[in-house]
Amino acid sequence: MSELHEPLRFDARALLAGGGPAKVTLVGAGPGDPELLTVKAAHALRAARVVLHDSLVSDDVLALLPPEAHRIYVGKRAGCHAMSQGAIIELMLKLARAGHAVLRLKGGDPYIFGRGGEEAQALAEAGIPFEVIPGISAAQGAAASAGMPLTHRDHARALVFATGHLRGEGENRSLDLDWEMLARPRQTTVIYMGLGTLPIICEQLMRHGAPPSTPAAVVERATCPDERVIDGTLETLPALAQVHGVKAPALIVIGGVAALHEQLAPAKRALAMA
Numbered sequence: 001m002s003e004l005h006e007p008l009r010f011d012a013r014a015l016l017a018g019g020g021p022a023k024v025t026l027v028g029a030g031p032g033d034p035e036l037l038t039v040k041a042a043h044a045l046r047a048a049r050v051v052l053h054d055s056l057v058s059d060d061v062l063a064l065l066p067p068e069a070h071r072i073y074v075g076k077r078a079g080c081h082a083m084s085q086g087a088i089i090e091l092m093l094k095l096a097r098a099g100h101a102v103l104r105l106k107g108g109d110p111y112i113f114g115r116g117g118e119e120a121q122a123l124a125e126a127g128i129p130f131e132v133i134p135g136i137s138a139a140q141g142a143a144a145s146a147g148m149p150l151t152h153r154d155h156a157r158a159l160v161f162a163t164g165h166l167r168g169e170g171e172n173r174s175l176d177l178d179w180e181m182l183a184r185p186r187q188t189t190v191i192y193m194g195l196g197t198l199p200i201i202c203e204q205l206m207r208h209g210a211p212p213s214t215p216a217a218v219v220e221r222a223t224c225p226d227e228r229v230i231d232g233t234l235e236t237l238p239a240l241a242q243v244h245g246v247k248a249p250a251l252i253v254i255g256g257v258a259a260l261h262e263q264l265a266p267a268k269r270a271l272a273m274a
Contacts, residue, residue: 021128022101024092026116028109028135032058033223036141041133048103050095052088054114056107056138056249058224085115089122096128107249108138113163113192139190142222142251146229147264150188155256158187164194164201164252175200182254183210191252198252199238205254206234215259220250229261 027044030036037045045064053062055075065071074083074091083091095102110116110132123130139161143150150159162177175197182189183205194201195218206212212235220228232240234254241250 021097021126022095022099024096024102024104024123024128024130025133026104026106026110026119026130027133028114028137029053029057029061029105029107030136031108031138031141031145031223032061032221033141033145034058034060034064036136036223037061037064038133038135041135044103044133045105050100051103051105052092053105054107055082057105058107061105085118089119092119093122093126093128096123097126106135108141109135112137112139112161138192138222138249138251139253142190142219142253143257145223145227146217146219146253147261148188148217148219148253148257149260149264150190150257152257152260155260156186156188158184160187160189162189162191162194164191164197166197175204177204179204179208183208185210186256188253188255188257191254193248194252195241195246195248195250198241201252202234202238210234210254214254215256216252216254217258217261218246218250218252220246222249222251229265231258231261 025044027041029041042064045061046066048065048069050070050072051065052072052074062071074088076082092102092104104119106114106116108114111134116132120130120132139150142148151157160182162182164175166175191201198218202216205214212233214234216232216234216237218230218237218241220230228246230237230240230244230246
């Protein structure tokens with residue numbers, strides 16, 4: 001099979017010459033560890049023939065695909081897009097209309113910052129049958145693997161997911177978030193795609209009332225063998241992430257539960273080694 005970041009060369013005319021329309025399955029590949037796939041997702045992968053997959057899908061998950069499956073890389077990373085979202089949707093519709101069952105494979109869960117909702121809308125509007133197989137989200141995977149429970153009676157009675165991705169074009173790009181809501185005490189705030197805007201996120205949260213000493217952490221490649229956790233506070237985390245060279249994919253966890261990493265993660269690792 002082709003490497004994760006290399007588009008598969010395939011006979012487009014042959015693929016697009018069938019009948020139509022066929023079913024599209026939007027599948028959550030989970031946070032990286034293939035053992036965290038749902039049973040239904042694993043069955044779908046093993047039966048796949050045409051797969052459109054994102055950059056956040058791990059190599060170990062892709063290894064479950066049949067050798068004969070057509071793998072088409074459509075990943076998007078900051079500043080490096082294999083395809084625009086519009087082009088991905090167009091290709092997905094075209095393949096399905098030509099009679100090819102498509103497995104659209106996404107990291108985490110398709111409906112949590114995976115743009116699965118946009119793709120499902122396009123399929124519904126085009127009259128193409130589809131199914132959604134949920135996956136364990138990056139936040140759930142990071143919480144369990146890094147020892148940071150997303151909720152805890154002593155630390156967090158609310159849980160908020162947000163995206164740190166800049167919106168707009170050129171000089172008009174901005175991070176338009178409800179900072180007052182994100183800065184509330186006694187909650188866990190999880191920021192997806194926020195590594196590039198981490199200094200802005202921490203600054204804005206402190207400006208809107210969150211204490212500089214608020215525990216905060218970055219979890220890099222959660223649940224994978226090379227997972228790393230960088231602990232700090234709102235005041236120190238941006239510098240720490242830079243010093244340690246943290247790279248995407250990474251998740252930002254803010255709130256009292258982030259401080260539990262030191263206590264809970266070693267116990268988890270010791271149990272795994274027993």
